[in-house]
Amino acid sequence: MAEPLATRHGTLAVPTFLPDATRAGVRGVSSDDLRRIGIEGVVVNAFHLLRRPGARVVQAAGGIHRFMDWSGPILSDSGGFQVWSLIRQDPARGVIRDNEVVFREPSTGEKWNLTPERVIGLQLQLGSDIVVCLDDCTDADAPEPEQERSVERTIRWARRSREEFDRHVAQRAGAKAPLIFAVVQGGGIESLRRQCAAALAEIGFDGFGFGGWPISTDGSLLADALAWVADSVPVAAPKHALGVGRADHVVRAAGLGYSSFDSALPTRDARHGRLYAFRDGWADTRPSPGDNFYRAIRIHDARYRIDHAPLEARCDCPLCARHSAAYLHHLFKAGDASAERLATLHNLRFYVRLLALLRRPARGVAAPA
Numbered sequence: 001m002a003e004p005l006a007t008r009h010g011t012l013a014v015p016t017f018l019p020d021a022t023r024a025g026v027r028g029v030s031s032d033d034l035r036r037i038g039i040e041g042v043v044v045n046a047f048h049l050l051r052r053p054g055a056r057v058v059q060a061a062g063g064i065h066r067f068m069d070w071s072g073p074i075l076s077d078s079g080g081f082q083v084w085s086l087i088r089q090d091p092a093r094g095v096i097r098d099n100e101v102v103f104r105e106p107s108t109g110e111k112w113n114l115t116p117e118r119v120i121g122l123q124l125q126l127g128s129d130i131v132v133c134l135d136d137c138t139d140a141d142a143p144e145p146e147q148e149r150s151v152e153r154t155i156r157w158a159r160r161s162r163e164e165f166d167r168h169v170a171q172r173a174g175a176k177a178p179l180i181f182a183v184v185q186g187g188g189i190e191s192l193r194r195q196c197a198a199a200l201a202e203i204g205f206d207g208f209g210f211g212g213w214p215i216s217t218d219g220s221l222l223a224d225a226l227a228w229v230a231d232s233v234p235v236a237a238p239k240h241a242l243g244v245g246r247a248d249h250v251v252r253a254a255g256l257g258y259s260s261f262d263s264a265l266p267t268r269d270a271r272h273g274r275l276y277a278f279r280d281g282w283a284d285t286r287p288s289p290g291d292n293f294y295r296a297i298r299i300h301d302a303r304y305r306i307d308h309a310p311l312e313a314r315c316d317c318p319l320c321a322r323h324s325a326a327y328l329h330h331l332f333k334a335g336d337a338s339a340e341r342l343a344t345l346h347n348l349r350f351y352v353r354l355l356a357l358l359r360r361p362a363r364g365v366a367a368p369a
């Protein structure tokens with residue numbers, strides 16, 4: 001069983017799911033809502049916060065924790081993935097060079113130069129508990145020369161990030177330092193994934209992220225690549241699977257030793273009326289990879305119009321504890337904003353319950369006396 005992850009804003013029991021509070025908020029719900037359903041930590045995005053409201057605004061508010069009223073651990077993603085996907089969608093938006101990423105704001109023409117150093121400084125300015133090095137993303141199936149270049153840049157940028165981080169931390173002697181995670185690239189090529197992981201481990205980081213798009217084109221998890229990375233970093237190091245969010249994928253990756261996950265999937269699905277529920281008999285059982293332990297509910301379906309039972313009888317979220325499936329169906333049909341809020345809280349509570357099950361000893365393994 002993995003060690004709990006201690007940060008300067010509290011300790012996370014692992015494995016844990018960290019919702020994406022990309023712009024310092026999980027859309028539609030408050031920080032208080034998140035606390036009440038048992039969420040212990042969140043992920044914000046440094047790049048998006050740089051764009052709006054700007055790091056100075058957050059810093060003037062007293063840091064990211066005060067700004068969003070969240071007293072628990074906060075991991076800040078560098079935004080390397082987001083800037084890469086925006087530029088890939090529209091090359092006019094910017095360019096990724098050996099030494100920096102340049103991004104142009106499409107609406108205002110404003111230009112951002114992201115260097116590894118700037119991205120570390122930005123996350124320290126926000127006051128994040130776990131800062132993440134800028135990495136150079138690729139498509140999982142991009143050709144080998146492109147993967148090689150991405151790995152080479154990612155290692156170089158991680159070294160620069162580490163140096164910048166250490167320089168800042170040395171200046172603030174006495175203050176409790178955040179943790180720093182590096183991100184492993186290499187696409188679907190085993191030798192590159194292992195080479196990248198080993199090089200980052202040699203530089204030395206508090207934890208390691210699995211980077212790049214973690215899902216293959218057929219929708220399955222890139223489990224082999226996740227395994228190579230988990231296997232190539234120090235056994236005891238925290239491992240974060242960026243963007244791994246489907247419940248069965250989380251179960252699989254937790255089985256490979258990943259200790260934390262973040263994904264916009266459960267909250268985005270909730271806003272679209274796609275909710276999750278444990279299948280009968282699974283609400284109290286630790287699922288193993290391959291188990292068919294949950295189902296997706298499309299609350300817009302006509303059959304929920306007159307379903308006056310809770311969405312999931314065993315769920316204790318603010319939706320299921322007080323309301324029926326028919327009520328949520330009605331709120332969605334009526335376009336009421338509380339539909340998205342209640343659905344989001346239900347899906348996140350499902351993840352809190354799932355991760356609590358995954359922290360139990362595996363079936364067939366006796367609990368320590």
Ligand SMILES: [Zn+2]
Nearest residue numbers: 315317320346
């Ligand atoms: Zn519920």
